[in-house]
Amino acid sequence: MTTKTLRQTLLDARAAKTSAFVPFVMAGDPDMTTSTGILLSLEKSGAAAIELGVPFSDPVADGVTVQQAAERALAAGATLAGVFDMLKQARAQGLAIPVCLFSYLNPIFYMGYDVFARTARDAGAQGALIVDLPPEAAADYLATMKAAGMETVFLCSPTTDPVRLALIDAASTGFVYYVSREGVTGAQTALPTALSEKLADLRAHLTAPLAVGFGISTPAHVAALTGKADAIVVGSALVKTIGEKAADAPAALAAQVKELLAAA
């Protein structure tokens, strides 16, 4: 079967007046074999797409939970090429939902944009989000991704001004990812106030579909945001489980995702 694009996945959720559930996990955490199992388990549990983290040594946008996941993955020997192999493996085992790679720029810059875009596509990724590549500096990257038929995703945040928001929107062929708070990734107890209003305002200004993430960690958070954005990203809460359960993570995540989606 053909995998949908990221963009179509979010547009379908919008048409159904719901939100695509998009878990974030770190590739290679705790190891590549378990990672394959995690991706398949997430799909079975109700994920509409997956954000697949590429481990990096110096993740400035991430809180301690995701940092530690990257350290575990790197310690277990993860590389960008290894991430592609793992994804290919997951596709061979039946993974059908779209995958967006979530990476820092340097591993991709080092590999070369062209090799990255083609290899990622051939491994079964639909698109990529490069955390520390703002659209202002992304001309070459955008052209290369487009030529390879890969979707692009960019971040916007509470401090993004309207001029930059338009730039981000234009550069995002997959979707725009709204960072819900001023801070790094990580679970939190309460969502920012007026988040629903902010999402409504963003939707009114964006042409690309909209995902929301950073700090979304409980069933109540997911329920509160369902229908307010086209996708909801949950990361650290799941990554924490992987850190605790290691090889048993696929089963533990299945239970956790069902719980997260129960109230939605």
Place this chain on the structure above:
Amino acid sequence: MTALKSPLPNTLPDSAGFYGDFGGRFVPDTLMAPLAELEDAYNKAHADPAFWADYERLLDEFVGRETPLQPMHRLTAQLGGAKIYLKREDLAHTGAHKINNAIGQILLAQRMGKKRIIAETGAGQHGVATATAAAAFGLECIVYMGADDMARQEPNVYRMRLLGAEVVPVTSGSRTLKDAVSEAMRDWVSHVHDTYYLLGSALGPHPYPRMVRDFQSVIGREARAQILAAEGRLPDSIVACVGGGSNAIGIFSGFVDDAQVKLIGVEAGGTAIAKGQHAARFSGGSMGIFQGMKTIILQDTDGQAELTHSVSAGLDYTGVGPEHAYLQALGRAEYTYALDDDAVAALHRLARTEGIICALESAHAVAYAIKTAPALSKDHLMIVNLSGRGDKDIGILRSYEENKKS
């Protein structure tokens, strides 16, 4: 070599923060607005004579500038070649050049109305300078420092706490300077409205490399006037150690337009130029994007930052400041390295010959002078930027020697 068309101080970087291919602003979206706000505030301050008048008054009254340019008579005689001068930044308040930048940026923070100052530090000299400036302006100060660096530069940790700063150990990654920079960025992202990130070297996203260079350019201006007064001519070479590269870019900026003056940066060669054993980015590094800038970094074949090593915490860093990468690519400056052993030996020799205990960082530049001066003619004038004093390194030196014996 043809003369450069004044790349310093104001024609570069370009409006996007690039020095040729290097520099720029590669950060998560959450930092784009704060960096734009900072750039705007700095541009306004830069154009305001009152800002520079305040800065120069503080350099005079508080920092104790100008610092001397001192001829090294005994060392020069011993080496029998080039005439060596030291630019004595170790005599600035707090014992290193770092205070020049801390004072400039704290004035900017004050203009921006920021009440909370954060900083990263490697050897602790920038942390001490920031804690000092924050104390003098009555501002809250939090310093991020790698846990390993805290252990090896303990006296500076205590000094920062004496000055009222909170020192936060960073236990992620390699527990050194790069991890402290990452942690400070994370703090800033989380507290952008009330917090000023006082970055300590000529690195990171635009506009930091430019601001730090501008605030350190006082070293080069003074040294230029001092050598002209003392010798009636320009020097033949300028030597400075390069971690991120702030003391070096500061002194280079005074001479970069004088094509006949050789500019030499000395990186940390560690125990050997081999994977994980050094921090000499120009000897084994390659182009990468790291902590907000495009520059030469030490990385593995998967684009991960490679572990670095140096006996001096202040030079133990993955990437070089982008303007140095630019000067190297242009061929305007050249970069070499000194090994740990040579830096430690240079520190001892300077102490016994001239009565100056310098910082281990600065000892790398001194080591280069000791190595090259004998082969140079007696009319070769060499200025070594002595970026800091060595009190903080007493503990390291002691254990270094004990390890050598065992």
